[in-house]
Amino acid sequence: MIPTHPGRAAKAQETGRVFLEADSVATSLVAGRMVSELVNARFSQGTTELHADRARDEGNDLVLFRGNVVIVEAADSVFADQVRYDRKTGIGLAEGNVVLTDGNVRLSAPSARHHTLTGETFFSETVRFEDSLGVLLAERGLFSKRSDRAHFAGRVWLERSDVRIGADSLSVLPGADTAWATGRVGVVLVDTAGTDTARIFADSLHRDGSTGVTNVVGRILVARFEAEPPDTLLIAAERARFGGARMTAVDSVVVANESGALRSDSMIVIDAEPGIRNREQRFFGGVQAWYEGVQVTSDSLLATSHDDSGVPGAGSVTDSLKAYGQVFVARQAAGAGGRIDQMKGRFLEAVTREGDLSSMRLFPNAEVILYVHDAESERMLAFDALSDTVFVAFEGGEPSEVLFLGETAGTEYTENLFEQVRDLPGYLWVPQRRPDRERLRDRMRGLAAERIDGRKRQE
Secondary structure (H helix, E strand, C coil), X not given: CCCCCCCCCEEEEEECCEEEEECEEEEEEECCEEEEXXXXXXXXXXXXXXXXXXXXXXXXXXXXEEEEEEEEECCEEEEEEEEEEECCCCEEEEEEEEEEECCCCEEEEEEEXXXXXXXXEEECCCEEEEECCEEEEECEEEEECCCCEEEEEEEEEEEECCEEEEEEEEEEECCCCEEXXXXXEEEEEEXXXXXXXXXXXEEEEEEECCCCEEEEEEEEEEEEXXXXXXXXXXXXXXXXXXXXXXXXXXXXXXEEEXXXXXXXXXXXXXXXXXXXXXXXXXXXXXXXXXXXXXXXXEEEEEEEEXXXXXXXXXXXXXXXEEEEEEEEEEEECCCCCCCEEEEEEEEEEXXXXXXXXXXXXXXXXXXXXXXXXXXXXXXXXXXXXXXXXXXXXXXXXXXXXXXXXXXXXXXXXXXXXHHHCCCCCCCCCCHHHCCCHHHHXXXXXXXXXXXXXXXXXXX
């Protein structure tokens, strides 16, 4: 070290590619080591430059910089109240109002550890990340210039114009709208007015900004909020994919809303207009659906919904259902001692209005067992029939008219002969399998409190 007087510029040290300069240097011997106090210090090592109001060279390769400290590496800058820098390892421990920026992103925290050799900065306390797309808050963070990724952990909450994401850990590509989230993931989708349109809960998530596709995996629950008329569509599955107007869910799919409930192996939802119940839903594999008291099973099912009121908010919605392959319809017949109406065919077409079943048609080679009340005799009768087509109209959830079209053959049973009626081949009646909508809603509320509301409070 070269002692100097205040106000006189001096080069304090030069060893290889390491330089430490100051306007003023004062040295003293402390515990056998030469310690230097520097004013307006400038330090450089390789591609790293560091500036501070004051510095203390402790004579053991550690330099403490204090006051308006700035570390500059290419386009990156780190600002802090003080930095303890190790010349051997290239690691700087920054404390007090730490900010890292490259002009495109900004990370701030009370303290951080910056590694000049790897270009990594570790934030061990509450960290705030900002880029052109939004803001992120977390308990810990790592920014890697080499991979140009930022990694965060601990009550992570990301806000962007169209989405909010909460997770135990999350990684982002700054400025690219791409993110990876794991651990108790909660997502809020919002429209241009800032209104929540859906919530998604899962174990992990990948949002790809280049394709606009989001994939979620593990114990998924989706809540889609309908505006016209108000309703919440709940979907549970193991894997799901969202992109544009399309959503795909696979593996143990469960669906429930105000008008019905369904189970299947997979589903596809296509929206014509976000927030309005104009959509097409396709279900595949082991389909079991419930509408009011009617159970429908089939190989696949197509459900289309549209608001046919012509007046937004009037709440007139028509659903049409088309089921394909091994279609079986069952419902508990009124006044028949718990017996089950049964209908089967290759295809089913049905219509519901405002959640109430309006009509259904089964064809071809439709087989039915129906229990009806004969108004004239005031007796219960049963019909076991085979017809080209069977049409059933409903009123108040009960059959109001039954039409057999085409060639028809069958048997009529009076009530004393009901025990002779045999179930149709493929008979299935499992009302206990119907998804519990209220239980799904309770699960959604619990997840929202933990994964969304519990993380938003740190903003």
